Amino acid sequence: MLQDLKIDRSLMEANSARNRLETEEQRIRLESRPRHGWLAITNECNHRCVHCSIGHVEYRNQKIVEMPMRVWERLETDLFPYMESVIFGGNNLGEQMAAACWDTYFDRLSRFALRPEFITNGDLFTEERIEKVVAKECVIRFSIEGATRETYEKIRGKRYDVVLGNIRKLQQEREKHPGNRTTLVFGVTIFRDNIEELPLMVDLAAELGVERLEVHHLHPSYPEHRYQSLVYHRTLCNQKLSEAKERASRTGIRFLGPAEFPVPPMVRVSTKPKPKDNYAMPDRCILAWSWVSINESGEVMPCCAMPLVMGNLNKQSFMGIWNNLRYRHLRKTVNSERPVGICQHCHDRFDEAGFEQSSRIDDFSLLQKIGLDDDMSMGKLGLSFKYAVRNYLRRTRGGARIVRFLSLIVRRFSL
Numbered sequence: 153m154l155q156d157l158k159i160d161r162s163l164m165e166a167n168s169a170r171n172r173l174e175t176e177e178q179r180i181r182l183e184s185r186p187r188h189g190w191l192a193i194t195n196e197c198n199h200r201c202v203h204c205s206i207g208h209v210e211y212r213n214q215k216i217v218e219m220p221m222r223v224w225e226r227l228e229t230d231l232f233p234y235m236e237s238v239i240f241g242g243n244n245l246g247e248q249m250a251a252a253c254w255d256t257y258f259d260r261l262s263r264f265a266l267r268p269e270f271i272t273n274g275d276l277f278t279e280e281r282i283e284k285v286v287a288k289e290c291v292i293r294f295s296i297e298g299a300t301r302e303t304y305e306k307i308r309g310k311r312y313d314v315v316l317g318n319i320r321k322l323q324q325e326r327e328k329h330p331g332n333r334t335t336l337v338f339g340v341t342i343f344r345d346n347i348e349e350l351p352l353m354v355d356l357a358a359e360l361g362v363e364r365l366e367v368h369h370l371h372p373s374y375p376e377h378r379y380q381s382l383v384y385h386r387t388l389c390n391q392k393l394s395e396a397k398e399r400a401s402r403t404g405i406r407f408l409g410p411a412e413f414p415v416p417p418m419v420r421v422s423t424k425p426k427p428k429d430n431y432a433m434p435d436r437c438i439l440a441w442s443w444v445s446i447n448e449s450g451e452v453m454p455c456c457a458m459p460l461v462m463g464n465l466n467k468q469s470f471m472g473i474w475n476n477l478r479y480r481h482l483r484k485t486v487n488s489e490r491p492v493g494i495c496q497h498c499h500d501r502f503d504e505a506g507f508e509q510s511s512r513i514d515d516f517s518l519l520q521k522i523g524l525d526d527d528m529s530m531g532k533l534g535l536s537f538k539y540a541v542r543n544y545l546r547r548t549r550g551g552a553r554i555v556r557f558l559s560l561i562v563r564r565f566s567l
């Protein structure tokens with residue numbers, strides 16, 4: 153029984169204290185290990201949600217990979233004894249509960265002091281899994297994109313009853329153990345097709361014993377999804393966000409969500425706004441110190457949003473990667489005037505508690521995968537070329553070098 157296991161918390165407590173200090177001091181080379189992490193053990197998924205790239209043609213023939221035992225064992229020695237929490241999922245396109253190795257890995261993880269969390273579509277729970285996750289007092293985030301059956305099933309497929317049934321079963325199991333800290337959360341991705349149901353999602357959460365709503369915007373991955381982005385439906389979005397927040401405060405549900413969009417008054421403009429006019433230097437991000445993201449292939453990345461591979465646990469120890477040149481460069485630059493790559497335009501900067509600090513909203517960041525520009529007059533070929541060049545310049549080191557070189561020349565000759 154999980155309750156009978158004697159769990160050693162000493163390594164975790166010592167690491168947490170050290171890591172807080174090193175994060176505060178923004179050290180470049182760390183003695184401590186991350187306190188939290190995202191972990192993917194498979195890239196397989198049993199759903200094909202309309203807003204998710206996994207159903208797109210480019211993912212259709214992807215090879216299904218599960219994390220090999222040798223990588224898992226490395227995590228057991230290098231990371232798990234030191235960590236406070238691990239989130240299964242959210243850092244790749246996949247449903248972690250679909251992994252054949254899920255039960256084995258969860259049982260082994262339960263021997264450590266850390267608190268497991270999940271980001272899940274929620275339909276692969278069994279009675280046995282429900283008992284296990286409640287015994288370990290996990291945090292379970294159900295991805296819900298509709299309060300009504302119609303909207304939910306239009307987006308996520310015909311699993312509404314199964315998912316709601318599982319949430320009810322988890323709630324009943326939790327009630328059997330007074331004082332149990334299992335936490336139920338709704339993770340909601342908002343876009344045009346579901347924003348009107350956001351206040352209803354608060355009611356559904358209250359009815360099901362869900363204590364928190366974590367709401368984030370759709371990041372369209374394909375030009376076809378452009379007008380689902382709430383960048384184009386600001387007033388409606390603001391209205392529904394404020395209704396949902398008000399309902400949450402009435403029902404005692406915690407609401408974590410993005411800031412409302414600014415809707416500036418109509419003015420006479422003579423020039424087109426530039427991307428940088430949309431861009432405000434964001435808050436400090438602490439992920440490169442306190443968090444890590446590891447995928448099913450053993451690749452280590454700084455966060456769930458940045459696909460920059462810092463190293464691979466198949467080949468290197470975790471500490472070898474954690475203080476390598478790439479990590480040191482990231483720590484030096486991420487909170488400077490010139491962050492590297494995707495950090496430059498990321499508004500999902502994370503605070504100490506691991507929540508996105510979406511205190512301001514930035515069109516450029518929400519639309520960065522497809523670009524801000526609506527100018528379709530270039531035609532498909534022209535547009536893809538434009539996105540390819542733009543992505544290269546913005547997201548790669550080579551691109552950053554070219555931009556620096558060009559701006560140096562411009563500065564040199566404009567003096």
Ligand SMILES: C[S@@+](CC[C@H](N)C(=O)[O-])C[C@H]1O[C@@H](n2cnc3c(N)ncnc32)[C@H](O)[C@@H]1O
Nearest residue numbers: 203204241242246247271272273295341370371
């Ligand atoms: C990619 S899924 C993986 C975990 C699990 N399969 C699930 O659905 O919860 C993690 C979260 O990302 C959200 N998501 C998927 N595509 C997205 C997109 N284009 N923009 C923003 N969020 C997205 C999903 O709704 C889900 O809440």
Ligand code: SF4
Nearest residue numbers: 197199201204246273
């Ligand atoms: S369940 Fe998650 S990973 Fe699977 S298609 Fe839906 S959003 Fe994507």
